[in-house]
Amino acid sequence: MKTRQIKDHLYAQVARIGKAMASPKRLELLEMLCQGEFSVEHLAAQTSMSVRLVSAHLKELKMAQLVRTRRAGTYIYYRLADTGVADLWVALRVAAEGHLSELREAKTGLVDRGEEIAALDGAQLMSWAKLGKVIVLDVRPQPEYAAGHLPYARSLPLDDIKRGSVALPKNRPIVTYCRGPFCLMAKEAVGVLTRGGYRASRFESGVAEWRSQGLPVVKD
């Protein structure tokens, strides 16, 4: 029966993508790459992995055609093949949140802490930001902000906030966001800002989630 061979081949191809997304480390790399393009070294530093290991995992992702590379001098920069890859990462994460009770527990127990999360939808946040009702802060490192950020958001990296170099009006509520639901930078920023007398809360989405909902991402 030739039909079986054809089917086996087709499913095997799809499974290649699945295999690429079957490793926690590779998923973390993919989420990083949703923020922009980075060198192997930088990815290794951000994910607490050895350079060699990052290289090996990126090789897998490249063979699955999920990422592309660009050479600049001695550096090699990796980026997502297209925004569809980011959508796939978001879809997988959402599915995991929906299905795995352990993940929900881990998130509610460790990442969230009561009032820190502002559970509002993106369109509403954007309209408030447009009117100046809230200040939206992108607390990621500046290169990631430059690669693309939420509309009306201003860049104020977490490191700067920690250093105390915050000059914001205290009468308006502040909403922070970072790389996404699994990133803890925005949470940490809320902690520092709240102690400093600001009314701060966290928005869970990152640019990948934002874009996957069809909302516009700004690059300047």
Add this chain to the structure above:
Amino acid sequence: MKTRQIKDHLYAQVARIGKAMASPKRLELLEMLCQGEFSVEHLAAQTSMSVRLVSAHLKELKMAQLVRTRRAGTYIYYRLADTGVADLWVALRVAAEGHLSELREAKTGLVDRGEEIAALDGAQLMSWAKLGKVIVLDVRPQPEYAAGHLPYARSLPLDDIKRGSVALPKNRPIVTYCRGPFCLMAKEAVGVLTRGGYRASRFESGVAEWRSQGLPVVKD
């Protein structure tokens, strides 16, 4: 650093879903389960796998909480945990088609053959079917049709078509569909019908693709 442990745990949870979808056999089982609920034995027969192997793969899917079971006598019926799982399968397949050139080649070379594919969108097909401009045929086995089918579609299993028990008007175009892009039943049906003097073409989507586009699925 505790942050690392939290992150490792979060990504590991998502990777559980990825791992579950990293096997060709499991993907084939998932696609079958998009058509309805089935016993282990039936799934084994449909996928040319041994019962034991199907059982082992279903166990993996169950541990990832992608499927649920129901006992009826000596049979145990498996079904998807919810329609979100079907959406995830569709999303993964679409991503694979977009990224893997080998998959595109395999599909255009083996599955498709020129005019057999009707490249029209679902909403248009449905409006034509409603007006009676086309006859939409669900060529899957009848239990799968009963579990949910496209609106205005009538059931005519491929086996019946092969047996020659076709009583359809020859003046109207026929559109066949089956389990999805990787299923070859609709293609085979088009071949038989065309030889019998009908104007038949294939619609690539199955109920999972249909539903994931927000279109209604009928159950009677």
Add this chain to the structure above:
DNA sequence: TCTTTATTCCAATACTCGTTGGAATAATGT
């Protein structure tokens, strides 16, 4: 040319996964 830096390749390790055969469960019917 020689050195430096970023990255990849190769080899070796422990580990996990897919698959199969034979035995064990769990419900059904006699």
Add this chain to the structure above:
DNA sequence: ACATTATTCCAACGAGTATTGGAATAAAGA
């Protein structure tokens, strides 16, 4: 109670994967 049927569990093998160390590329600068 016994045999039957559908399914799962256990053990085992080979194949594939993750990770690490050391060596090899490839571009840049002295």
